[in-house]
Amino acid sequence: MILTIIEQDKGKIVDPSLETLTLARKFAAENGIQTSAAIAGHQVRGLSDSLKNYGLAKVYLIENERFAKSAPDAIAKSLSQLIEKTSPTAVTAAGTERGNELMARITARLMQPMAANCVEVKVDGDGFRVTRQRWGGSLLEDAVLKGRFFTVAPHAAPAEPTPTASMEIEAFNPTLDEKDFRVQIGERIESERKGVSLMDAKVVIGGGRGVGSAEKFAMLEELAGLLHGAVGGSRVATNNGWRPHSDQIGQTGKQIAPDLYIACGISGAIQHIVGCKGSKRILVINSDADAPIFARADYGVIGDLHQIIPALIEEIRRAKGGK
Ligand SMILES: Cc1cc2nc3c(=O)[nH]c(=O)nc-3n(C[C@H](O)[C@H](O)[C@H](O)COP(=O)(O)OP(=O)(O)OC[C@H]3O[C@@H](n4cnc5c(N)ncnc54)[C@H](O)[C@@H]3O)c2cc1C
Numbered sequence: 001m002i003l004t005i006i007e008q009d010k011g012k013i014v015d016p017s018l019e020t021l022t023l024a025r026k027f028a029a030e031n032g033i034q035t036s037a038a039i040a041g042h043q044v045r046g047l048s049d050s051l052k053n054y055g056l057a058k059v060y061l062i063e064n065e066r067f068a069k070s071a072p073d074a075i076a077k078s079l080s081q082l083i084e085k086t087s088p089t090a091v092t093a094a095g096t097e098r099g100n101e102l103m104a105r106i107t108a109r110l111m112q113p114m115a116a117n118c119v120e121v122k123v124d125g126d127g128f129r130v131t132r133q134r135w136g137g138s139l140l141e142d143a144v145l146k147g148r149f150f151t152v153a154p155h156a157a158p159a160e161p162t163p164t165a166s167m168e169i170e171a172f173n174p175t176l177d178e179k180d181f182r183v184q185i186g187e188r189i190e191s192e193r194k195g196v197s198l199m200d201a202k203v204v205i206g207g208g209r210g211v212g213s214a215e216k217f218a219m220l221e222e223l224a225g226l227l228h229g230a231v232g233g234s235r236v237a238t239n240n241g242w243r244p245h246s247d248q249i250g251q252t253g254k255q256i257a258p259d260l261y262i263a264c265g266i267s268g269a270i271q272h273i274v275g276c277k278g279s280k281r282i283l284v285i286n287s288d289a290d291a292p293i294f295a296r297a298d299y300g301v302i303g304d305l306h307q308i309i310p311a312l313i314e315e316i317r318r319a320k321g322g323k
Contacts, residue, residue: 016094018159076105136274203229210265268293
């Protein structure tokens with residue numbers, strides 16, 4: 001049996017979990033084993049309906065009202081107990097931030113190795129041969145995993161439902177105590193972004209150290225408004241508090257794929273590039289002709305962004321008829 005740990009957010013199963021189930025189903029078919037899943041949360045029985053068409057033989061429900069705000073250590077302990085009881089051949093989860101965190105907690109408890117962000121998994125002797133994404137997807141690594149725990153890189157392959165004859169549901173009751181709830185999410189603050197989101201925008205304007213201050217991001221916002229785009233930033237911009245962390249583009253931020261990325265005052269560190277390399281076109285505005293980001297540019301303007309962006313805004317306004 002392969003066990004997939006399901007992630008849910010605000011009462012909905014996240015897409016990377018459905019993608020993981022699809023990979024798990026194919027793995028199970030190749031190896032002649034069954035697939036099962038586990039959902040831990042508060043009142044999650046209704047969610048099992050969304051899993052009906054993913055070829056699952058069994059779904060384990062671990063319900064606890066104290067999981068409502070997420071309690072990763074308690075959930076990891078519950079899942080570890082389920083794994084010890086059911087002894088699956090392999091255990092997988094989506095390679096999201098939460099999925100990787102949960103799997104790390106589970107494998108630390110069980111003293112087992114894990115491989116994160118896999119795109120392909122094959123049985124290899126008493127372990128697995130995995131291909132996994134490294135460096136935010138800039139390279140693929142082939143590795144041998146002497147263990148049975150792995151996460152699946154989000155969006156590496158689509159979720160493919162399949163008609164399923166029957167799916168058994170079983171409640172699992174773990175043994176938890178008070179200290180398992182030491183780590184809990186206290187509050188969740190949603191981003192206040194208005195307009196098009198960074199992930200959906202067709203045009204993204206990125207600002208780095210060269211922008212100079214939070215106030216100067218106003219001209220990037222103005223340009224984004226004219227192009228129906230969104231504004232993001234490098235880690236320097238978010239670390240300096242010029243932009244919220246949710247606007248960071250890169251390895252430890254968002255990975256964007258707009259039609260056009262306009263990088264302003266950004267040098268082009270690899271950690272930034274892995275976040276924007278999916279862009280169809282990159283326009284660079286930078287005062288240093290030797291800035292590494294020019295190597296990635298489809299179009300480049302060498303100059304001071306504080307002169308170039310206002311000139312661009314003026315020109316776009318003129319082209320739009322002064323609106
Ligand atoms: C583990 C790890 C994870 C990281 N994750 C990320 C990440 O997710 N995202 C990320 O962005 N970084 C990340 N970083 C940081 C990354 O290595 C770089 O330090 C960062 O991207 C640099 O930001 P920057 O380009 O804004 O600043 P700088 O490298 O300082 O570059 C500023 C650029 O602005 C130009 N400039 C200055 N003034 C002007 C002007 N007036 N007009 C035009 N151009 C001007 C300069 O020529 C220069 O090229 C990470 C680093 C580590 C170690």
